Amino acid sequence: MIKYFFFFVLTFSFFAFGQPVPEWSKGIVWYQIFPERFANGDKQNDPGVDKVFSFSNHKPGNWEVTPWTSNWFAQQQWEKDLGGAVRNHLYERRYGGDIRGILDNLDYIKELGAGAIYLNPVFEAVSLHKYDGSTFHHIDVNFGPDPDGDKKLMEKEIPDNPSTWVWTEADKIFLELIKQVHTRGMKIVIDGVFNHTGVQFWAFQDVVKNGEESKFKDWYKIKKFDNPATIENEFDYDGWWNIKSLPEFNRTENDLNAGPKQYIFTATKRWMDPNDDGDPADGIDGWRLDVAREVPIGFWNDWRKLVLSVNNDAIIIGELWELSPDFISGNGPFDALMNYNFAYAVKDFFINVDKKIKASAFIDELKKVDENYPDDNLYALQNLMDSHDTERLLSLIENPDRKFDRDANEENISYNAGKPSQRSYEIEKLVLAFQMTYRGAPMIYYGDEIGMWGADDPHNRKPMVWDTLKYDDEVIDKSSGFNKGFGKFKIEQNKSVLSFYKKMIGIRNQNSALQKGSQRFLYSNDETGVVVFERKLGSEWVICVFNSGENEANIQLPLEGNKLQYEDLWGGEEGMISSKQSSVLMDININAISFKIIKLYPAL
Numbered sequence: 001m002i003k004y005f006f007f008f009v010l011t012f013s014f015f016a017f018g019q020p021v022p023e024w025s026k027g028i029v030w031y032q033i034f035p036e037r038f039a040n041g042d043k044q045n046d047p048g049v050d051k052v053f054s055f056s057n058h059k060p061g062n063w064e065v066t067p068w069t070s071n072w073f074a075q076q077q078w079e080k081d082l083g084g085a086v087r088n089h090l091y092e093r094r095y096g097g098d099i100r101g102i103l104d105n106l107d108y109i110k111e112l113g114a115g116a117i118y119l120n121p122v123f124e125a126v127s128l129h130k131y132d133g134s135t136f137h138h139i140d141v142n143f144g145p146d147p148d149g150d151k152k153l154m155e156k157e158i159p160d161n162p163s164t165w166v167w168t169e170a171d172k173i174f175l176e177l178i179k180q181v182h183t184r185g186m187k188i189v190i191d192g193v194f195n196h197t198g199v200q201f202w203a204f205q206d207v208v209k210n211g212e213e214s215k216f217k218d219w220y221k222i223k224k225f226d227n228p229a230t231i232e233n234e235f236d237y238d239g240w241w242n243i244k245s246l247p248e249f250n251r252t253e254n255d256l257n258a259g260p261k262q263y264i265f266t267a268t269k270r271w272m273d274p275n276d277d278g279d280p281a282d283g284i285d286g287w288r289l290d291v292a293r294e295v296p297i298g299f300w301n302d303w304r305k306l307v308l309s310v311n312n313d314a315i316i317i318g319e320l321w322e323l324s325p326d327f328i329s330g331n332g333p334f335d336a337l338m339n340y341n342f343a344y345a346v347k348d349f350f351i352n353v354d355k356k357i358k359a360s361a362f363i364d365e366l367k368k369v370d371e372n373y374p375d376d377n378l379y380a381l382q383n384l385m386d387s388h389d390t391e392r393l394l395s396l397i398e399n400p401d402r403k404f405d406r407d408a409n410e411e412n413i414s415y416n417a418g419k420p421s422q423r424s425y426e427i428e429k430l431v432l433a434f435q436m437t438y439r440g441a442p443m444i445y446y447g448d449e450i451g452m453w454g455a456d457d458p459h460n461r462k463p464m465v466w467d468t469l470k471y472d473d474e475v476i477d478k479s480s481g482f483n484k485g486f487g488k489f490k491i492e493q494n495k496s497v498l499s500f501y502k503k504m505i506g507i508r509n510q511n512s513a514l515q516k517g518s519q520r521f522l523y524s525n526d527e528t529g530v531v532v533f534e535r536k537l538g539s540e541w542v543i544c545v546f547n548s549g550e551n552e553a554n555i556q557l558p559l560e561g562n563k564l565q566y567e568d569l570w571g572g573e574e575g576m577i578s579s580k581q582s583s584v585l586m587d588i589n590i591n592a593i594s595f596k597i598i599k600l601y602p603a604l
Contacts, residue, residue, distance in 0.1 A: 019308055021335045022286075024115075024187060025315045026379035027515030029436075029505055030443035031114035034388050035143060036094065036128045037463050038446055039101025040068055046096040047142040053092065054126045054200065055245070066093045068463045069471040069491075073480045085481050087410060090458040094128060097463070098143045099173045106180055112449060113505030116187040116441075118288055118317075120388055122174065124154075125198055128461075129388070131191075131290060132198030132246055136267040137165055144170025159202040160216075160259075162266050175274055178284060187285040189315065190271065194256070194264050194299075195291045196240040196248045203260070204247050208235070219259045220247050240291070254298035261299060265306055272310040286315035292327065292334070293320060300333035317382060325372040336380035339440060341369050343385050344404050347396065349529075350431050350548050355401045359524035359531045359548075366438075379516060383440035385431060386448065392460050393431065393445070394453040397424040408456035410481035417455050418476050418485025425451065426593055429500050430546065433570075433595045436508045437535065437544040439519040449501040451494030455482070467493050507569050507597060513540040528553040530590065542569070543598040547590045557586045563603040570597050578603070 040046070049063040060078040070076075079089045099122075109117065121130030124140045138154060141147040150168035158164045167175075181188045197204055203216040211217070211225045221238035240246040250257040256264070269276075272283040287307070292300070307314050318327055318334040323341055327334050345365035348357040357365075370378060386393045391408035398420040399408065408415060420428075428448075435442040447464050454460045465471065471491035476482060508514045517537035524531045529549030535542045547553050563578040566586070577584045590596055 019312065021376045021380045022313050022315045024313070025286075025335065025441060027439075027508075028115040028187070028441050029113055029508065030116050030118055030382055030384075030441055031109050031112065032118045032120070032384075032387060032443055032445045033102060034097075034120045034446060034461055035099070035102065035122055035130075036097040037461050038097045039105050039464060039466065040096035040098060041100030041102070041104045042098050042145055043096060045098055045100075045142050045145055045147050047094050047147075051126055051142070052094055063092075065096050068095055069469050071472040071474050072459070072462050073474065073476055074472070085410075086479065087458075087481050091128065095463045099139070099170070099177055100145070103173070103177055103180060106177075106184060106186075110184045110186065112444075112502060113509055114186070114444065115509075116189065116285070117181060118189045118382075118443065119191065121191040121193055121290075123193075126200055127198070131193050132196075132200070133193055134198055134200040135159065135202060136194075136264060137162075137270055138168055139170040139174045141168065141170050144168060144173050146170075160263065162270075165270070175282065178282065182281070187315075189286040189288055189317065190284055191290055192264075192268070192287045193290040194249070194260075194303075195295045196246045199245055199247060201247075203263075211235070216259065218250055218257055221250050240294070251296050251299075254296045255302070256296060256299045261302075265303070268303070268306060269310055272307065272314065280311035280314070283311065285311075285313075286317065286335075288317045288319065288338070289334070290319050292318035292337075293324070297327070297333065300327075304333040315380065317380075323368065323372045328373050328377050330374065336377060336382060336441070338387065338443075339369065339381040339383050340404070342366070342381070342383045342438075342440065346385060346431060346434060347400075347404055350427060350434065350546075351397050351400050353400045356529075356548075358526040359529055360526055363521050363524055363531065378439055378519075379441065381440045382443045383435055383438060384443040384445070385435065386445045386460070387443075388445070388461060389457060390460065391456045392452060392454045393448050394420040394424055394428055394451065395455055395460075397427045397431075398453070405456070409459075410455075413483045415455060415482060416485040417459065417480065417482040418453075418487050419474075419489040420453050423593075425494070425497060428497065429504075430548070430593055430595060432501065432504055433597070434544075434546055436504045437514055437542070437597060438533075439517075439535070442508075444501070449498055451497040465491055465493055503570075511540065511542060511569070511599065513537040513542045517542070523555060523557060525553070525555070530555060532557060539602075541600045543586075543596075543600060545588055545590055545596040545598065547592060547594055550592050552589065552591050555588050555590070557588060558583050559586055559600070561600075561602060565601045565603040567599045567601075568596055569599055570595070576603055 046065045049059045053059040063078045066076055073086055122139050123136050124134045124138045125132050141150040146169040150170050153166050153168050178188055203219050206216050207214045223236040224234050226233050226235040238248045240248050249260045273280045274282050316334045318337045320337040321340045345362055349362035390405045398416050450465055454462055474489045474491050476485050513535040517535035521533045530547050530553050532545045560583055564584055565576050567574045577586055
């Protein structure tokens with residue numbers, strides 16, 4: 001195994017830092033997929049009770065995959081038999097989402113206008129979320145067409161010897177997914193969880209079985225081994241955030257232990273250049289890295305060199321919830337991050353009601369992001385409003401004036417878990433318009449584009465609503481665990497929201513200035529809640545006007561040039577403004593909770 005590690009190290013042909021941000025990533029629209037909940041394309045590969053209840057001595061004999069179209073708050077019979085509230089068994093549910101389901105809906109994503117897909121973990125794991133990997137070199141068998149056959153193939157491997165690794169049917173269908181994504185001119189990035197594993201991970205299982213005799217004993221942060229001479233089991237180890245189902249890899253202050261490090265390096269290369277021919281076209285286009293700050297930065301520095309030695313056009317994105325200039329700069333290991341600071345600012349300005357910040361403060365918050373990262377990286381930041389770790393955007397809007405990713409569950413007696421009001425849908429559109437016109441790479445969490453709502457995890461991970469399926473009504477009452485939002489709600493795609501998303505993303509994709517143009521705020525008004533910024537790229541010039549207030553506003557905007565033609569890209573209005581001076585004054589009326597996207601041209 002050591003020889004593979006040193007081979008990778010010796011093949012680093014260039015110094016990775018200072019490498020430019022991949023051009024394709026600048027301004028691209030991302031679409032995030034939670035695989036188990038996106039689409040069940042193959043019902044023959046659905047997981048069974050043994051996998052779902054692998055930690056339990058009691059496996060419900062009547063457990064079954066939950067019907068995709070069922071009421072989220074309705075308990076199946078096995079849930080009722082186990083007893084307890086609805087929330088108690090949501091993590092034990094499975095809906096059967098798989099790779100075939102994603103393949104079958106790639107055209108939907110393409111037609112939406114997304115240019116890149118980010119997948120939550122796809123490697124073999126017992127959970128629904130897959131952040132507890134059992135391996136990093138195989139796709140989850142229940143995401144592929146032959147789970148039983150794949151398990152038999154994997155049992156023949158020596159996991160720490162890559163020469164014995166095979167390609168399972170799940171691996172192969174994932175490679176087909178990569179191919180089909182690339183055929184459509186899109187990119188695909190997957191989750192890398194390199195801080196910890198699940199307890200089912202092959203190396204950890206060897207430690208459990210062999211104790212101090214295990215050759216993998218140094219892979220994990222073992223506190224104490226079991227003493228066979230005693231009745232009790234003294235085996236103890238560090239779990240991520242003290243979660244024992246997620247044992248952490250061993251490490252020094254600045255690096256991971258050599259064993260897991262070299263395994264991760266080998267697995268990384270496997271997915272970036274599957275046929276190992278030196279051409280990464282058949283591999284993934286980059287990585288999103290889980291709990292990135294908790295992994296020693298020395299590991300990330302070395303890992304970046306490996307990634308770019310395989311594909312120097314790959315992107316590396318960190319899960320970093322705070323401003324992190326040490327991770328993203330000319331000397332940092334990442335190209336971008338999930339830009340939660342964008343979400344914090346947008347929430348406080350566009351969504352909050354009683355705690356709404358002023359327009360000038362909103363601009364100041366966004367400028368803090370600008371000040372912390374090089375200009376090049378700003379265009380690749382994933383500007384998101386929600387994710388698998390937060391409540392959905394519409395529910396965030398319906399429940400304003402809270403801290404982001406806080407108090408969005410059953411413990412908050414004031415939380416409204418029901419269908420959002422019409423006003424919330426209108427604010428969602430305003431937020432999306434800002435997201436699609438502001439500098440960066442906007443990311444959509446699956447289902448937001450068709451009006452899905454939901455509280456924080458696990459309620460943000462409901463099955464995707466497809467137009468081809470008929471869903472049971474969602475019924476929220478006291479049994480749901482929530483205290484507000486009661487009612488019976490029809491579950492179907494909101495065509496108005498979907499149409500809005502498509503048109504708004506289309507405007508972004510059709511105007512280069514909105515993707516890669518410079519960004520400059522031109523106007524703000526703390527009283528009216530209006531902000532205006534411009535995007536410029538070459539001769540392309542776009543003015544974006546946003547009114548977050550409750551009243552119509554009028555502004556007079558001075559612009560360079562004595563004769564300009566304009567077109568409202570959203571509303572369709574066209575006209576011309578002129579002046580005998582060197583600048584013109586553009587008079588703009590804007591309705592409450594609305595926006596204008598004005599493209600300007602020098603008039604002939």
